[in-house]
Amino acid sequence: MTKPLFPAAALVLALISALVLAAPTARAEALAVQLRGRAPAESAGFLVAQARGYYAEEGLTVRLLPADEAAPPFETLARGEADLAVAWMPIALVARENGLPVVNIAQVFARPALRLTCLRETGVTGAADLRGKTIGSWFGGTEYPLQAWLNRLGLVADGSLSGVTLLAQWPGAEMLRQKQAACISTLSHDPATGEGLVELDPQEQGAAVLEDGLYVLPGTLAGPEAEARLARFLRASMKGWREAVAAPEDSARLILGPDPDPGALQRQAGMLRGIAGLLSATGALDEADYRRTVETLRSGGDRAVLRRDPQGAFTAAVSDRAAPPAAAAPDRDAAPLR
Known part of the structure; x- marks a missing residue:
């Protein structure tokens, strides 16, 4: 028996409506990001980008909010406490169907785990x-x-x-x-x-679905300046992710802090080696993989995860700005999602 993800009418609709329509003017170059995942390695790219100063190089002040497994998904986003959230695509699409209009702006993991x-x-x-x-x-x-x-x-x-x-x-x-x-x-x-x-x-x-992506509410996307700010965040984050998987032991040591437990160090480094095969090169969402994810979630008749086809659930505007034109197209080195 599955448990309801959004109890008590999900998140209060009046609160959502107010936050969706409000553009973030008070924090022009600051971003708060809600992370997900129990293990530090699952957020390593963001942590490395922060530690190495990649966000600062892009003119951003970024606050990374630790994952809270007890909190409903997207709670900090809906309450205005975060500008972006990392989440699995099925969770985001269900949230959208239930009234929280989250939008995918990038796909960090191109392959499911x-x-x-x-x-x-x-x-x-x-x-x-x-x-x-x-x-x-x-x-x-x-x-x-x-x-x-x-x-x-x-x-x-x-x-x-x-x-x-x-x-x-x-x-x-x-x-x-x-x-x-x-x-x-x-x-x-x-x-x-x-x-x-x-x-x-x-x-x-043929039942795989996309997982870790970056999500915002529509107000965070209001205008070219907002898109450019998010593109700088994505560019710095993917730089952090590429470094994290290229040097897993060094990155694990960096995110665990000084004198880490040897067992924990090896576990996190091992996870990063595994994540290397999942990672997107640029963070651009492959629309064909998105369509296959929706098709999988819509299958099953009255037991389907999604009741309707999502509309307006993603945008390529941010990832297009983040990558040079030659690199903006999603990778086809990896096999299509099945």
Whole structure:
């Protein structure tokens, strides 16, 4: 059973309306950015850009707000406490359908990381074996791509023997070790380790969706000067991300601070090595991958994650300004999203 992402009529609509229409005039060259993800490596590009002074070089004062897993997605954006938010695309599109008109201005990760890791001894060797199994989910919106994947497989999260059961996931792989679930949600750059495990990839069923992107409310995009400011932020951020994945150990040491725990250092560096394969070269959203994401989220009939096709959910104006014309087109080195 999926949990509602936006309880109590989501975020108060009157508050949203006021904030959406207000252009940010008081902080002309200052930006507050809401990060996401439990691990520092998941925000490494922004942290490196801050530490190395790349934002300052672009004439920006940037305040990075740590991820708060307990808060509803986009809460700081809706309250006017952040100008941008990093979020998975399914969460953003559901928020938009529920009345918060967030707009994608850039796609930091061009490839998805979500996986399921399963105990082989439960009989799971592939996605076709998930029927009747219990699956761990982080919820908080991360169940949306999982739900879309299950829809592709014709499975309902109803707790029945013919469907699947979704449980709130414990930290790490404890649910597998204690056999409380057949599968848990994992990330390609932070895999579960151990004997007898099988990793499932939604791309094998054509169910992958885009994840980490940058989102703003329409007021933050008001006018060419606002677009230029956001473009400078994107340019500096992608510079930070490129450095982070090119020098993972140095970057992990930088974001963890002096005298980091050796185990934590190696884990964060390992995650950055994995993120290298997900990263967009410029931050430009590939419209074809966006369309495939929407198609996946719209599949499943009355169980579909999205009820309607989004309108006006992204703009290329910022990423076009951030990159030289020759680099502005999205990469096609990587295979299209499946």
